[in-house]
Amino acid sequence: MIGKLILEDGSVFQGMLASGTKAVGEVVFNTGMTGYQEILTDPSYCGQIVTLTYPLIGNYGVAELFEQARQSFVRGFVISELCGKPSNWQAEDSLVAYLQARNIPCIYGVDTRAITRRIRSHGTMKGIIVPATATESEITELLATPPFLEVVKEVTTPEVYRIPGEGAHVAVLDFGIKRNILNSMAKAGCNITVFPADTPAEEVLAVNPDGIFLSNGPGDPKDAPVNTVRQLIGQRPIFGICLGHQLLALALGGNTYKLKFGHRGSNHPVKDLATGRVYITSQNHGYAIEEQSLAKLDVTVTHRAVNDGTIEGLRHNHLPVFSVQYHPEAAPGPDDSTYMFEEFMKLLSKARGN
Structure with missing residues (x-):
């Protein structure tokens, strides 16, 4: 399914959705080359849509060993290239399956480095992940969602x-x-x-x-x-x-x-x-x-x-x-x-x- 990441400054980045779930949160970026599962389950990301700057994500799969909390608290995940077939002796599942099983909104196939440059220039800002079929009224309503402060x-x-x-x-x-x-x-x-x-x-x-x-x-x-x-x-x-x-x-x-x-x-x-x-x-x-x-x-x-x-x-x-x-x-x-x-x-x- 085609989707869009839309920032509150009007920037739009098109990609594919790993699931059809919508997301709204503060868009931030992480520059780590590994550790995507730890990022997903780090409670400090509660309320945020996390953009990963490293281009290939999911190549070593996921495993219970790397979980950092009882669940994921991120509002969304933004990836350049999402690997569907991991190779790692510790892998228990693929990242794609992990995201879908937990209903974590994820958009991939986007230019994550362009998103990062945007944030570096203008600062962190609210953003939403929606299907490409979302109406203008749905987009406006999501962008108007007040921030959740009791994280x-x-x-x-x-x-x-x-x-x-x-x-x-x-x-x-x-x-x-x-x-x-x-x-x-x-x-x-x-x-x-x-x-x-x-x-x-x-x-x-x-x-x-x-x-x-x-x-x-x-x-x-x-x-x-x-x-x-x-x-x-x-x-x-x-x-x-x-x-x-x-x-x-x-x-x-x-x-x-x-x-x-x-x-x-x-x-x-x-x-x-x-x-x-x-x-x-x-x-x-x-x-x-x-x-x-x-x-x-x-x-x-x-x-x-x-x-x-x-x-x-x-x-x-x-x-x-x-x-x-x-x-x-x-x-x-x-x-x-x-x-x-x-x-x-x-x-x-x-x-x-x-």
Whole structure:
């Protein structure tokens, strides 16, 4: 079936639909060469139509091993060339079958790099995926759909759950956490309790954790529970990733702003300012911390993006609190950034008196 991706600025890109489902969301792009299933199931993409810049997608199939959440939360997928016959010893199904079984809107056979150039020039914008037969009134109605702001509520766990371990007890606030993050902490031996995003601070502290982890997640950090994070600071060691990083900055008195087109991909260079070493990182965020808002705060910037100089890491100067904007668990290095979890384990060990 012939379909169209239509951006709110009037740009139209024609292709083929993998399913007949319509989609509406914020159109963004990801520059990774691999990881399409992880992208599809990363809750941080909730509310977005994701364009993949790498031309060939689906060549290694899909497998349960790569799932990052209980379901896909993306609103749509935009691909140049969709491979229908994957070749990979781990493949359990094709990407085409995966998309159709989950009713994920996908348009392929389009010029994804032209779409990316458009977004880079004009910024992220609303877009829709529709069949070519859609009427003007249907298109107008879809483009007028108001944005859904409660994306964290959509992706967070509906109930508290445990991942038992013999080591430090970590309380996780789930704003849309990826499974690989939990796996990284579990491999370190952590005893994990995962809480819904709207859990009050006193309930988190009631389980007497050794430390607190603030997860990644979608949307504007100012729409997330900043006050809860503010109440947790100083109570236990805290480590935040991505949205958790932004929430820490807000809770400490900083400010955030929306990037023109965000950082999304597995090839973003980040410099550790303490060592001078540059790491290749995986990122997925549309907001960043405002530099000037940190001027009078008791924090130190620890990492910066090489491409645009934005803040990629923070550490409180006196409290055991730190965060990074990128995803150390995604391991594009492949293991370059796992030392961030080791840093967290050291803080937890110190807090336990070990």
